Amino acid sequence: MTSDDDKARFATVVLPHLGDAYALARWITGDRSDAEDVVQDACLRAFRAIETFGGSNARAWTLTIVRNAAYTWMSKRRAMPMVAVGDLDDIERAQSLKGADGPGPGQASQTPETELIAKADAAQLQAAIAALPPQFRDTLVLRDLHGLDYREIAEVTGVPVGTVMSRLARARRRLIEAIGAKR
Amino acid sequence: MSPGPEQRDLLLVHAAVDGELDPANAVALEERIAADPALAEERARVEALRSALRERLPPEPAPPGLRERVRRAVGLAAAPPRFSSQPSWRALAASVALAAVLSSGGTWYSLRAPPTGDAVAEAVLAGHLRGLMAPQPIDVASSDRHTVKPWFNGRVPQSPRVIDLASEGYPLVGGRIDVVGRSGVPTLVYRHREHVISLTAIAGASRDQAITTVPSIKGYNVVGWAVDGISYWAVSDLGSGDLNRFAQLFRDAPPDQ
Numbered sequence: 284m285t286s287d288d289d290k291a292r293f294a295t296v297v298l299p300h301l302g303d304a305y306a307l308a309r310w311i312t313g314d315r316s317d318a319e320d321v322v323q324d325a326c327l328r329a330f331r332a333i334e335t336f337g338g339s340n341a342r343a344w345t346l347t348i349v350r351n352a353a354y355t356w357m358s359k360r361r362a363m364p365m366v367a368v369g370d371l372d373d374i375e376r377a378q379s380l381k382g383a384d385g386p387g388p389g390q391a392s393q394t395p396e397t398e399l400i401a402k403a404d405a406a407q408l409q410a411a412i413a414a415l416p417p418q419f420r421d422t423l424v425l426r427d428l429h430g431l432d433y434r435e436i437a438e439v440t441g442v443p444v445g446t447v448m449s450r451l452a453r454a455r456r457r458l459i460e461a462i463g464a465k466r
Numbered sequence: 467m468s469p470g471p472e473q474r475d476l477l478l479v480h481a482a483v484d485g486e487l488d489p490a491n492a493v494a495l496e497e498r499i500a501a502d503p504a505l506a507e508e509r510a511r512v513e514a515l516r517s518a519l520r521e522r523l524p525p526e527p528a529p530p531g532l533r534e535r536v537r538r539a540v541g542l543a544a545a546p547p548r549f550s551s552q553p554s555w556r557a558l559a560a561s562v563a564l565a566a567v568l569s570s571g572g573t574w575y576s577l578r579a580p581p582t583g584d585a586v587a588e589a590v591l592a593g594h595l596r597g598l599m600a601p602q603p604i605d606v607a608s609s610d611r612h613t614v615k616p617w618f619n620g621r622v623p624q625s626p627r628v629i630d631l632a633s634e635g636y637p638l639v640g641g642r643i644d645v646v647g648r649s650g651v652p653t654l655v656y657r658h659r660e661h662v663i664s665l666t667a668i669a670g671a672s673r674d675q676a677i678t679t680v681p682s683i684k685g686y687n688v689v690g691w692a693v694d695g696i697s698y699w700a701v702s703d704l705g706s707g708d709l710n711r712f713a714q715l716f717r718d719a720p721p722d723q
Binding site for chain 2: 293431456
């Protein structure tokens with residue numbers, strides 16, 4: 284049984300975030316029509332669960348459902364390689380950047396790498412993001428493309444804020460290395 | 467395995483760029499960045515990456531039929547009302563308040579606007595005062611408008627326009643949510659010399675209004691205007707000349723800002 288109240292609630296809680304929902308599903312599935320199917324599936328789930336929405340953050344709530352729906356959908360349709368990765372080794376690797384070849388104190392920080400990043404085109408950026416392991420990609424997409432804050436990303440991806448922080452740093456470091464390496 | 471102090475700083479650089487550090491940590495990190503060129507470089511790279519992503523990968527819009535498809539799937543009628551079909555009380559209040567204040571030639575105290583109008587003006591000033599009394603007048607501390615604007619996403623129905631006026635002597639300090647009636651509204655916080663300026667944006671103005679100075683309330687100057695359905699209220703203890711200049715700079719900033 285679904286009441287008109289549920290429909291009205293759905294229209295105010297979920298529908299305003301349909302654009303974000305589609306964009307996230309598009310990144311996870313990598314395909315337009317798959318993304319549409321996922322959004323429809325997620326919206327039905329959200330509708331059925333609408334009374335569980337606590338009223339705090341409609342966008343994070345909606346995106347959580349979309350993300351779960353996308354992974355369920357993917358696991359049914361495709362064999363998805365889930366890369367098991369720790370969350371710290373890239374940071375450790377970034378450590379090694381602090382070597383002897385850096386510029387001296389006070390020097391401008393506009394390095395050739397920074398310039399390459401600034402000049403990277405959309406296709407390059409897109410390919411680099413698509414190549415990220417899923418949990419890093421999701422974190423980066425939610426932060427840098429959707430503009431969610433760390434707390435919201437923690438909610439959507441179901442991990443502590445500290446993990447969001449390290450995943451994000453790690454995802455960005457991978458992009459920087461992928462793009463900065465193309466000379 | 468926990469990260470060492472240097473790895474920790476690399477993580478903190480990302481958090482700082484994202485406006486996620488509290489002011490004390492932000493200042494402390496700023497000092498370490500100044501002393502460590504490797505950290506400064508990391509920050510430059512992260513900032514370059516963020517702006518490249520933002521500029522070159524705008525979100526792909528949902529296909530036109532998707533909204534209808536979803537509405538049908540859950541049994542909602544077609545032809546959706548965009549947002550709310552009847553104006554909210556807040557929208558009414560915003561336009562009534564501004565019209566009342568702007569058309570009033572007398573003093574603030576002689577103003578006998580409808581109660582909702584007074585409520586909005588009072589709420590905007592109260593937000594500013596609360597901000598001044600709190601340890602810091604902001605919920606998100608950042609001088610980067612690309613950090614401040616998205617921070618409002620999901621917190622208020624509409625992110626406000628955020629304009630960088632640092633080169634004009636009005637650096638952005640951050641933003642917060644104020645409460646007008648029972649709704650959260652976005653407030654931007656700027657600084658001019660030692661003065662704090664709160665700029666509250668309230669959606670739902672029925673027509674544009676020129677910049678108008680309201681007679682000061684208890685030493686606080688208030689300036690109002692409306693553009694594109696949004697009424698803006700700037701409150702500060704700054705002189706009215708400087709506050710007016712701020713209002714003009716903000717209103718007349720090019721649309722791409």
